[in-house]
Amino acid sequence: MALVTVFLTGFPGFLGSALIERLLDRDRRVACLVQPKYREEAGRRAAELAGEDDEIRLYEGDITESDLGLDADDRTELQSECTEAFHLAAVYDLGVSRAVGEAVNVDGTEHVLDFVEGFDDLQRLHYVSTCYVSGRHDGVFAEDDLDVGQTFNNHYEATKFEAEVAVQERMAAGIPATIYRPAIVVGDSETGRTEKYDGPYYLLKFLLDQPGVAALPRPPGAGDCEINVVPRDYVVDAIDHLSALEASEGEVYQLCDPNPPTVAEMTDALAAAAGTRVLSVPAPKRPVKRALAWQPVRRWTGIEPAVLDYFDHPTRYVGPRAREHLAGTGIAPPPFESYVEAMARFVRGHPEIGSDARA
Numbered sequence: 001m002a003l004v005t006v007f008l009t010g011f012p013g014f015l016g017s018a019l020i021e022r023l024l025d026r027d028r029r030v031a032c033l034v035q036p037k038y039r040e041e042a043g044r045r046a047a048e049l050a051g052e053d054d055e056i057r058l059y060e061g062d063i064t065e066s067d068l069g070l071d072a073d074d075r076t077e078l079q080s081e082c083t084e085a086f087h088l089a090a091v092y093d094l095g096v097s098r099a100v101g102e103a104v105n106v107d108g109t110e111h112v113l114d115f116v117e118g119f120d121d122l123q124r125l126h127y128v129s130t131c132y133v134s135g136r137h138d139g140v141f142a143e144d145d146l147d148v149g150q151t152f153n154n155h156y157e158a159t160k161f162e163a164e165v166a167v168q169e170r171m172a173a174g175i176p177a178t179i180y181r182p183a184i185v186v187g188d189s190e191t192g193r194t195e196k197y198d199g200p201y202y203l204l205k206f207l208l209d210q211p212g213v214a215a216l217p218r219p220p221g222a223g224d225c226e227i228n229v230v231p232r233d234y235v236v237d238a239i240d241h242l243s244a245l246e247a248s249e250g251e252v253y254q255l256c257d258p259n260p261p262t263v264a265e266m267t268d269a270l271a272a273a274a275g276t277r278v279l280s281v282p283a284p285k286r287p288v289k290r291a292l293a294w295q296p297v298r299r300w301t302g303i304e305p306a307v308l309d310y311f312d313h314p315t316r317y318v319g320p321r322a323r324e325h326l327a328g329t330g331i332a333p334p335p336f337e338s339y340v341e342a343m344a345r346f347v348r349g350h351p352e353i354g355s356d357a358r359a
Contacts, residue, residue: 003029003055005081009063009112010088012042014195015128015185017049018232019086022240024055031078033061033068033089063089063108068115075115085116086126086243090163094154094198094306101159109163113170125167125177126243131228131256131317133161133181138314143181143252143321153309171250178248182235183256183317189231189339192346197355200229200270202303204347207274209302214276216267219285222311228260230333237331238322245325254319257333263311269337273344285312304355 006023010016011032020030034042039060046056059078061069070078089112091104109127116125134141135150135157146168152158164179171177186201187194197205207214238255242248261269264280271278285308291297292305326332347353 005029007082007085009033012045016088018236031057034058036060064103079118083121083123087112088128098155101155105159106162127167127179129164129181130160131181131183132157134315140316143254179252181254183228183230192342204270215279217283217288218280219312222263226260228256234333253322256317256319261336269340273340
């Protein structure tokens, strides 16, 4: 029986590299769109995953270009052979500029949509969005919610929202697709392995550098707000399982923790894992963000100013459809406290890893 060929963007990225392993286990051949600057790294990873076999094929290109940067022969080959697509490529960076976020997250998604609509036999597009298309929606944000009149913390959230709007519009017009919205994704729940220190890692790295006691600002109302975090292995396992279900076509799944920690609980857990304790200092958010934007303070703390917006983030995420369709599989998000020690061990052992996003 001929192998099913899957088109994938976002390799050799954090999620894409792990997802390819699952696809190969399902007897898929994977055709990866790879930016030229990541071609060497992608080649090494492909060799690690598939050896000399032809199960992973690399095509140089760029989603910011209308034709994905592919030559005519490659476009024809891919559109005739591929029947399924996974679009993971995006800028995952809270500090991204509007121009870059729009070029990669919005225009890039439109270009991928145009490309896969040209497949001879498109069975499904799988699109990885984010729970944070919610912006600063005040209250519960569910899988059937999208445009609820929200404002956004940053250009990352806004451009991912616009990208998902584009995907849902194409779905309404008939394209077979499934959308996955992970919460904040951290490293592997067992090993702690990650490829970039952002999100909760900003705070963890700061705490690891503060022996004894670490003073942290606490914006008004911050303690009771939730921070929804999930490990990479859960997200990849969930996408792998859900993407194979016929019943998942047309669905949106929020891959989130049903019992997330509050800001105070997460801070305490990170501090315990770092071997320190936290002294919370009440402080208005705006002047703290201004201070973090000042380079000497930024270099000392290592904290991205945009992180402060999640200390008082007013949204609660629910994913009943994801839980229902994953029931009985054993695929569920573990509690944050069960893997925070693994996160800290990995950060201690890998100080060379930075916070820069792929672009």
